[in-house]
Amino acid sequence: MNTSWRSASLAAAAVAVLALMTACGQETTPSVGSQVGATAGVGDLGNAGTGTGTGIGASNQQGAAGASKPAGELKVSTNAELGEVVTDSAGMTLYRFDMDTAEPPKSNCDGDCAAAWPPVPADDATAGAGIDKSLLGEVTRSDGTKQLTIGGWPAYRYAKDTKAGEINGQGVNGKWFALAPTGKKASPANLPGLSVRRTELGDVVVDRNGMTVYRFSKDQAWPKPVSACTGSCLEKWPAVAPVDENDVKGIAKKGLMSFTRPDGVKQMTINCWPIYTFSGDKKPGDVNGHGVGGTWFAVAPDGKLIKASKQGQ
Numbered sequence: 001m002n003t004s005w006r007s008a009s010l011a012a013a014a015v016a017v018l019a020l021m022t023a024c025g026q027e028t029t030p031s032v033g034s035q036v037g038a039t040a041g042v043g044d045l046g047n048a049g050t051g052t053g054t055g056i057g058a059s060n061q062q063g064a065a066g067a068s069k070p071a072g073e074l075k076v077s078t079n080a081e082l083g084e085v086v087t088d089s090a091g092m093t094l095y096r097f098d099m100d101t102a103e104p105p106k107s108n109c110d111g112d113c114a115a116a117w118p119p120v121p122a123d124d125a126t127a128g129a130g131i132d133k134s135l136l137g138e139v140t141r142s143d144g145t146k147q148l149t150i151g152g153w154p155a156y157r158y159a160k161d162t163k164a165g166e167i168n169g170q171g172v173n174g175k176w177f178a179l180a181p182t183g184k185k186a187s188p189a190n191l192p193g194l195s196v197r198r199t200e201l202g203d204v205v206v207d208r209n210g211m212t213v214y215r216f217s218k219d220q221a222w223p224k225p226v227s228a229c230t231g232s233c234l235e236k237w238p239a240v241a242p243v244d245e246n247d248v249k250g251i252a253k254k255g256l257m258s259f260t261r262p263d264g265v266k267q268m269t270i271n272c273w274p275i276y277t278f279s280g281d282k283k284p285g286d287v288n289g290h291g292v293g294g295t296w297f298a299v300a301p302d303g304k305l306i307k308a309s310k311q312g313q
Contacts, residue, residue: 069088069090069118069121069157070089070121070123070124070125071088071089071094071120071121071122071124071125071148071155072088072089072090072124072125072126073089073126073127073128074086074087074088074089074094074125074126074127074128074131074136074150075087075088075089075091075128075129075130075131076128076129076130076131076181077091077093077165079165079167079178079186081167081170081283081284081285082167082170082178082186082187082283082284083180083186083187084130084180084181084186085167085178085179085180085186086131086150086155086178086179086180086181087164087165088120088157090164091164091165092157092161092164092166093157093158093161093165093166093167093169093170093178093179094120094150094155094156094157094178094179095117095155095156095157095158095169095170095176095177095178095179096150096153096154096155096156096176096177096179096183096185097109097117097154097156097175097176098174098175098176098177099175100153100154101152102149102151102152102153102183103152104152105137105138105139105149105152105153105154106139106154107119107139107141107142107147107154109154109156110141110142110143115159116158116159116160117156117157117158117159117169117176118156118157118159119141119145119147119148119154119155119156120147120148120155120156120157121145121146121147121148122137122138122139122146122147122148122149123146125148130181131150131181132181132182135150135151135181135182135183136148136149136150137149137150137152139154149183150179150181150183151182151183151184152183153179153183155179156169156176158172158176167283168282170186170282170283171209171211171277171279171281171282171283171286172279172282173235173238173279174211174238174277174278174279175238177209185209187208187209187210191206191207191208191209191210192208192243192247192248192249193207193208193243193244193247193248194206194207194208194213194240194243194247194248194249194251194268194270195248195249195250195251196249196250196251196301197210197212197284197285199212199285199287199298200287201287201290201298201306202300202306203250203300203301204287204298204299204300204301204306205251205270205275205298205299205300205301205303206284207240207277208243209284210284210285211277211278211281211284211286212277212278212281212285212286212287212289212290212298213240213270213275213276213277213298213299214237214275214276214277214278214289214290214296214297214298214299215270215273215274215275215276215296215297215299215305216228216229216237216274216276216295216296217294217295217296217297217305218295219273219274221255221269221271221272221273222272224259224272225257225259225267225269225272225273225274226274227239227261227267227274229274229276230262230263235279236278236279236280237276237277237278237279237289237296238276238277238279239261239265239267239268239274239275239276240267240268240275240276240277241266241267241268242258242266242267242268243258243268245257250301251270251301251303252270252271252301252302252303254271254303255269255270255271255272255273255303256268256269256270256271256303257269257272259274270299270303271302271303271304273299273303275299276296277289278292278296280292290306
């Protein structure tokens, strides 16, 4: 009787392993050339939460000054990369922060974060052409001041935008995005959750914001996805959130699934490998993360790594 039970258990285990191998087949990581792209530590990538960031000393004064500037009549500006974005009366781009909430409105950017990302005062802000005034509101910050909200999202300027129309804050730290007139993230189109974009590396996978998607060679795909990027690594390489397989375009669907990380965050995979964006990419089409540390590489539509040699290295 014991022998039969043991045999049945071994058979069940074998079936489970076979299923995992079918879903997440092992892939041999290609040998890569020399390190490509940005290899130094990322400088001022913005702040997460009330993060302190680096390299913002000089911009703190500028940010503080920017915080006192009234918004005036809000305008809609068409950007070649992002489509329609909201600007203040001086033409400065307004941003939203993924760590904030819109329902109910709440700002989670204080201290050094607010110096780099000055909150837009709600006083005297009015809706110009193309902006629905019913979407404008305000939220009381922790210091008691009133901050403008658009579609419920607290609005900010970026201290490193020094001229009208600049979008230097777009995609910073993977959490800051220009505001569309609806309060959503500005986007040139309603992109799928994952799609393909032509870059200097050739065709690469991008997320719904058009930002390049990467793989980490220290991760694991077999027999199940495991991410080796934790803690501060995730600040530079934000995990891509789960995407429905029907919300992808031009990408092989083998191993297209999500898994739950030890920290409880759900992360998307392609070909069973965890995928990320790079906080050092400032705009759609940037591939600054490709080759960083000799371990991070953009992802091809078939889910494989794009070799460094494609950049002529």
